[in-house]
Amino acid sequence: MTSSIFMHPATMFIIGALLLPLAKKFKVQKVWLVLVPLVAFIQIQYLPESFGKVDWLGFELHFGRVDKLTMVFLHVFTLMALIGSIFGLHVKESGQHVAAWLYVAGSLGTTLAGDYLTVFIFWELMAFASVFLIWYRKRKRSIEAGYRYLLVHTFGGLVLLGGIFLRYQNVGDLTFELISVDHATLADYLIMIGFMLNAAVPPIHAWLPDAYPEATVTGAVFMCAFTTKTAVYVLARGFAGFETLAIMGAIMTLYGVAYAVIENDARRILAYHIVSQVGYMVCAVGIGTEMAINGASAHAYAHILYKALLFMGIGSVLEMTGRSKLSELGGLYKYMPYTMIFTVIGGIAISGFPLTSGFISKSMIIAAAGNNHQLVILSMLLLAAVGTFLSVGIKLPYFVFFGPKDSGLTPDEAPWNMQVAMGMAAFMCIFLGFYPDYLYDMLPYAVSYHPYTSYHLTETFHLLGFTGLGFYIMVKYLKPHDVSNLDLDWFYRRGADWFMWVARKPISSTNEWISNIYQNIGLRLTMALARALSWFDWEGIDWALDGSARGVVKGGEQVRQFQTGKLQHYIGAAVALLFVVLIVVVLV
Template sequence: GTFAFTPVAPGAAQVYDYMIMIGFCVNAAVLPLHAWLPDAYPEATVTGAVFMSAFTTKTAVYVLARGFAGFEILAVMGVLMTIYGAAYATIENNARRILSYHIISQVGYMVAGIGIGTAMTVNGACAHAYAHILYKGLLFMGAGCVLYATGTAKLTELGGLAYRLPWVMFCYMIAAVSISGFPLFNGFISKTMTITGAAEAHHLWLTLGMEVAAVGTFLSVGIKLPYFAFFHKPDYTKEIKPIPANMYVAMGIAAFLCFIIGVFPNLLYQLLPFPVEYVPYTSWHVLQTLLLLSFTGLGFYLMRHVIVPHAKINLDFDYVYRLGGKLGLGLAKWPLAKLDNWWTEFYNRVGLSGMLLVARISRMFDEKAIDGVVDGSAYTVLGAGGRLAKVQTGKLADYIGLALVIAIGLFAVFYLL
C-alpha cells in the first residue's frame, strides 16, 4: 500500500475514488453541497473572511486538479456553479453574502476547467485560482472596510460612501473589474483562458454557460454592489469610523498585483502546470469582452429600479433541506404516529393482558404449590416437635422405660433380619 496521491483516470475510477472526490467537492462548495459557504463567510470577522475567501476552497481546487482532471461531471457541475452563484448574488442584499455567492461562481470556473481536462482548461483553472486569491481577498477587504466603518454590510442601509471612503471605493473597483474580466486585470487572463479552452474543446453549452455567468458577475459585483454601497444615496450622513492605515496598505498591495498580473501575464504563466500557448490580448478577446460588459452595464441602467436590494432573506438550497425536515415531521405526525398508536393498543391488549395472565398463574402456583410445600414442612416439624416435647417429662423412670422399648425394638429388628 501507499499514501501517494496519483491522478485518477475517469474510466478507471472506483467507488472510493468518487467518495474522495465528493469529499473535496464539499470543500469546493459544489452544488448542492455549497450551503455552508454563504452561511459561514458573512459571519466571519473582517480579517477572517479575507483569509477564508483566499484559501478555503482553493485547497479543494488543487486536489481536484491533481487527481480528477477530465471528469465530465465536474465540468457540468462547475458551469452550474458559475450561473447559480451569480444569480443568487444578483438578488442578495448583504454585501459579504454577495461576495460569498460569487466564490461559488468563480470556483465554478475552476471546477469546470478541471472537468474539461485539457491542458488549456486546467491551466485556466489554476490561473483563475491564483487570480481569485487576489481579487476576492481585495473584495472582502473592501466589504470589510465598509462593515468596519459603518457597522453594517447591508446595501439597503448603505450609500454615498464613495465620497467618504474614496480609497476603499477605488481599490474595491479594481477588484470588481478584475473579477468581471476587464482587460488589463488578472481576471481577464484567467477567465478568458478557461472559456477559450472550453470553446476549443468543442463544449459549446459549457462555454455559453460561463459567458452568461460572466454577465451576472459584472452585474452584481461590478455594478450593483458598488452602486448601492458607494454612489447611491449621496446624502448618507451616518457617522463612520476611520479606517486604519494598515487596511489601506493591504488593499493597495492587492490592487497593484491584480493590475500587474493583468498587464504581464507571463508572471502568472510561470506558475501553471502545463506549458502555456495562449495569447489573451487579441482583438477578438478584447472586443468580445468589452461588448459583453458594455451591454451588461446598459442592462443595469435600464433595470436599476428593478434590481434594487430588499431587506429580506433569500432561500437558498437550505429550502430543500427544510422540505426534508418537513417530510420527516409529516411522517412523525401521521404514519409513524398511527403506527405508534396501533402498537400501543396492541401492547395494551395483547402484551399487558398476557403478562397479567402469567402473573395470576404465577401467584396461584406460588400460593398453592410453593407455599403449600413450605408450610406443610413447617407444620410437620412443629407436630413432631410437639410430640417429642411430651416425651421429655423430666422423670428418670420414664427415660429408662423408653430406652427399654427402643432396645427391644432394635433387638427384634436385628433378630428378624
C-alpha cells in the same frame, strides 16, 4: 522522519494555533499572527519533492507530495493566510484565529497529501475547523447556519470516505493520482461527488451561500479562499478531463451569477459569486487540456486574492456599520474612501478588466474552451462574465458606496490593519495584471498564452462597456429589495422541518398509543401473571419442598418484633444485658 513532519507547513499552522493563547498571554499575539504565516509563505519554497511517508496499520500515508500543481496552490494559500491574519489582527479572541489557522492547516494538508486517507483526514479538519468561523459570530442565525454547514459537510465527507473504501476494495491502493475517465468506477464517482460538494457544484452548492454570509467578518475572508479552491485542486489532481465537470462547471458559472443579480445581502452576492467563479475552474478541470489546467490554477490563484479583497471590503463595511444589505447601504464613499477603492479594485479584477488579475486568468479558461471547440461552454462562460461585471463590478460598489440614496450612515474608515490587508490583496490583483508572467511561471505546464492581444482587448472592451450600458438602462429595476430568495437548501431546511414533524406527530403519537395499550392491557396481564406465579411459588413449590420459605418468613416476622426502631428500647436492652453480665461475673 520526525524532521520531515516539522517541514510540513500544516504543522506550522497547527503548532502556531496551539501556541496562540500563550502568545496572547505574553501580549505578542499580533506579532505571532504575522510571523507564522510569513514563515510558512517563505518556507514552502524549500519543500523537497516528497516527504513524510508514514507506515500506519499497513497503509502508507504520504503527507508531502510536491509538484508544480501543488506549489501554485500552496503559494496562494499561504499568501492568503498571511493577508487574512493581518486583516484579523484587531480581533482579540484567540479562538477565531485558532479556528482559522487549523482550517488553513487542513487545506495545506489536503493540497500536499499523496494518498486518499491523508486527504480525508485533512479534509475533515477543514470542515471541522471552519464551522467555528461561523459560530464565532454568535448570532442565532449563525449558529443554525453553522449546524447546517457541518451536517452537509459531514454528508460530503461520508460520501468521500465511502468512495475511498470502495476504491481500496477494487484497486487495493490509495495513492492519490489522476483517474482515467475510461476506467472510472462507482468508487471514483463517489470520491468525485465528495470533492464536488466542497467545490459547491449545484445541486450540492447551497451550503455556501447559506453559511458564508453568516460567518464572522474575518472568518468569511478565510472561508471564501480555502474550501472551494482546495476542492478545485483535488479535482484537478484526480479528475482532469471528466466532461461532466466541464458541463457542470459551465452551469455553475451562470447559476451563481443569476442569484448574484437578485440577492440583496452583499456578502451573499459575493458568496454566489464564488459558485460562479469556481464554476470557471471546475469547467477548466473538466476540459482537462494542459491549457485548461493552467487556466484553472491561474484562476484559482487570482480568484482567491480578488474574492478575499471583496470580502474584506464588504467585511469592513459590515464591521464599521453593522450592515451588509444593499437596501440599507449607500453613499459610503465619503466616509470609507480607501475601502471603496479597494473594493472597486476587487470588483474590476473579478470582472476581468485589462491590467487586473481577472483579465489574465479567466481568459485562459475561455481560450482553452475555444481551442477545444466547445462553443456552448465558451458562450456560457462569456455570458457569466457579463453577469459578473453587472453584479459585482457595478451593482455591488454602486449600491454600497454610491447609490441612488444616501443611507445617512457616517462610519469611520476601517482600522489600519484591515486597510493594510486590503492593500496587499489589491496590489496583487494589479501586479498580476501588469506582470502575468509572475503567475504564469508558477503554473503546472509551460504557458504559450498571451492575454494582451488586440482581439482579446477588443472583446473585453465590448463586453464590459455594453454591460455597463445595460446597467445604465436598467438601474431602476435592479434596486435591491429586502427579501431572501429560495435556493436548493430549501430541500433540507424544509426537509428538516418535515423530519421533525414526522418525529413529533406520527412517530411520537404511535409511540404514545402503543404505550397506552401496554399500560391498559399489557401491564394488567403482566401483573396478573406475576400474581399467579407468586401464588404458585408460595403455595405449590414451597409446600412441595419443606416449608422453609414459610419458616424464614415467620422467623423474620418474630425477630422484627424486637426491632422497634426506638433508641431507648435498645439502650434499655443494652443496660439490662450489662447487668446480667455483671451479675454473672460477680457471682461466679
